[in-house]
Amino acid sequence: MNKKLIATAILAAIGTSGVVTTASAALATGATMNFDAGVASAYGKVTSGSYFGMDTNGDGQIKAAERTAIAQNDGLIIGTIQDASGSHSLGVDGTESPGIDAAWEFFGNTGMQYSLNPTNILSDDGAGNVTVDFSGWGVTWNGITRIDMSSGAWGANADGEAIVTCGVDCAENDTYTLSYTARVPAGDPSGFGNVAFELFLTGTVGAAVSAVPVPAAVWLFGSGLLGLAGVARRRKSA
16 A cells, blocks of 8 residues: 555544544443432432432332432443442441442441443444443442342343433433343342342433544654655655
């Protein structure tokens, strides 16, 4: 291939801003799912916003009074691993190391949610219907390092899959809801073995990492090709 054409292609990819850019009309890897904080009534019932719920009375439903309002820390970043640690007994005291959500209280003890596998996009129809890999999902609560929440789906969810529904196409600034269900493993030290779990997020899709600095090696490679092209021209003219 003509070296001048190669060099020109590299410069075109780099652009005048010095970054490589990508564009997508659907949910992008690296996008942050920013979520609205849950809002609870004076009676402790979550009436709006984001929450997780546990069927603590075993009636097969997760009612408003069985929901725990959650607020964003980093948000859910698509395609990444997001861990959390530092859960403990008693209330939130600032010693926690949250990731996705801010530390919360459940039955008087403190916890956070995490994902040990990348939350990769499994399917996306480009029209606002997406499934996301939650096979690494879990909760750390009351000093229990890992409570596996990756299976035991119920309702419309498949095992280890979250359902995302957007207003338009899940591109940046689109609104969304996310639904995920699982069951606490039997015999879990939390004491909630086999209890149904639900996660519900609602908010806005944030920007994806769409601009990546070009490594110095690429600049050197491009300038080298330009130099070769110049040498070739001089030899030809000679």
